Amino acid sequence: MSCCVSGAEFPNAVALRALNDEIMLASRTVEEGLRQTDLSVPAIHCGGCIQKIETTLAALPGVEQARVNLSTKRVSIRWHAATTPPPFIEALNQIGYGAHLYDTASDGKDKTQTELVRALAVAGFAASNIMLLSVSVWSGAEPATRDLFHWLSALIAFPALAYSGRIFFRSAWQALRHGQTNMDVPISIGVLLAFGLSLYETIHHGQHAYFDASITLLFFLLIGRTLDHVMRERARTAVRGLANLAARGALVVAPDGAQNYLPVEKIETGMTILLAAGERVPVDALVLKGRSELDCSLVSGESLPQPAQEGATLQAGTLNLTGPLTIVATAAAQNSFLAEMVRMMEAAESGRSVYRRIADRASQLYAPVVHLTALLTFIGWMIIEGDVHHALTIAIAVLIITCPCALGLAVPMVQIVAARRLFEQGIMVKDGGALERLAEIDSVVFDKTGTLTMGEPKLTKHTGNTETLALAAAIALHSRHPYSRALAAAGRKGIGQFEITNISEHAGAGVEAEIGGSHYRLGRPEWAAPDAKPGTAETPRVVLARDGHLLASFDFDDELRPDTNAAITALKRDGLAIEVLSGDRAAPVQALAAQLGLPHIAHVSPGEKSAHVAAIAAAGHRALMVGDGLNDAPALVAAHVSMAPASAADINRNAADLVFLRESLLAVPQAIEVARRARVLVRQNLMLAVSYNLVAVPLAIMGGVTPLVAAIAMSGSSLIVVGNALRLGRTHMQKHEEPRPAAGISPSRDFPQEFAEAAR
């Protein structure tokens, strides 16, 4: 299965250290003597993967059963509780799948969805059977038969209404209790009155009963509700399945020398922590011992690896790259950088005005108008005829016919189709409100590192020939430093031809190796080849030297995200104001902004970012914030709407309204375009719903609505609205690139694909 190889990941050193305690913690007892563990394996993507993973895991001792869920990209493993947890994660890594524990506690497997589907099934059953009986009545049944059929309908409708209607009644009651109204209030009133009136008519051998109307209405509305929920849940699952980039715990050394793996929450100020290369700093800390380099890109937006040695202070969330460090915690988790960001996000949240969704705004106008019309109809007929029963019947018919069936579907249907479209393009939408807000924006604020750029260096130029490149790549393969990975990726072709011995990495300097009796150094110029002239100040330089003589030098640059230029051009064409807001140093930000022709602000603190975005809002503009770093998180919340790439920090992915999984930055203009087209269709649908009422309501007021007319009118208007919504799925988007096979769900930042292939 070649497709499996492309999605494979290099063994994840962090995951390898997920200790048995942690697995124990994340597992639960399913039966006597059996425990179940759920793993998230983002690289699962085909039938071959299923088979490979299930056979491998089932072969492990102690494993009772392993089952892959392809839709959610998870594996659930049942194992015998008597043994220590079998090495699932190692086994998966060996066959090329990165895996991490899936926190079932945060899952709460979707009770709502099951409830909705059940309610939908019951409503569907009831609606079809009642309609069957109603059609017989409409075709002119004799009075005795008609009464019998009405009673049968009532018998079916009552339990169905009680069961399936709950969802609407509950929400309507919630709203009423808080003195508000929402779309569910007129729905509930209409459905209940229709049922009540029909029951009354049935008891008194009346000619018309509206059981079919009230249940069919529920059925249609439940379809919309269920699809809406399924779509959002799918987006949530996809986002939750991404690798957890925050530190989960750390190896703490007790004063007596004992080493314990503690979860982050248990780490206290003053504890000594051993931090291996490849681990993230769990809490704010001070370096006691060791030399290394740190990747701060996710925390501060700083694009170059930062050296760290004794006495340096580290912020929680930075990634230790090259050497092991002994650090001492200077703050507990709740006082660390991450917690501070969460507090700032809360502050930004409270400062943002609450957005009211279109459907809620519409229903606020709609409900009073409808109820007033019904009341006036009743009064009017009382004046004309003075017959309470007849006046009441017509007033209720008005309520039934205006029951916002089309309105209730008008908005969600469009948003479901839009979310589906975006899903196919690898963009996850958290909820429909996000699409409405996205359609309103007039400016876009980009973070730089990790958003406009990939957040990882790429080899831009090198002196020397293909052989020196291959040689450098072969040596670089043994280091986790970002430059080494970039080199390994660039020169992976001839990598196999060298026999490397005595390889060692020197933190903050480079890698040393022996090949065929010669002594090679790859790393900083002043360390590898002290005689060679240093590189330019701005682009960091790495050289390869043999026995102290310079062989080749390599320049790196943070690579632009694919299609960045096209995306920026598309956004400019849409008339959006764009700016770059970065925590990185001025020089790289300026260079990038100049290249893209964008205004920029560099060296911005997280608080300033958030304040800047809030200021844009205060000036009456609506901004889309796109960012991936922890330092962007408060700004994401402060912005009108926000997007984050899949490689973003965990809290950003949770805070962002949209998450894009593919690498291409074209996701941004694509999402905006779909959102805007959805807005047009939503407006059309609302107009359709209103014009339907303009025709139907006068008819109802005149007393001309029979159950047959009501059924045709309501089904007809619902179908028109749904049909209009589906147009969004059919019409072609303006040309966009073929989806890239890379990245997918696996965050490319940690494991470039080329590197994984080169490593095997």
Next chain:
Amino acid sequence: MMDFLYLVPIALVLGLIGLVAFMWTLRSGQYDDLDGAAERILHDDEDKPLPSKKKAPR
């Protein structure tokens, strides 16, 4: 003319059977992994149904 006296109950019972069958498939988790089910049909080896999920509510 009085055919409906037994036809209507038959129709209702058949509908109910369908409803109950659907509820059962829902409860036994048959819609949990639709993508996976589509792929598994291509596997040659025996693929037994999962053991009862009653003790592991999901």
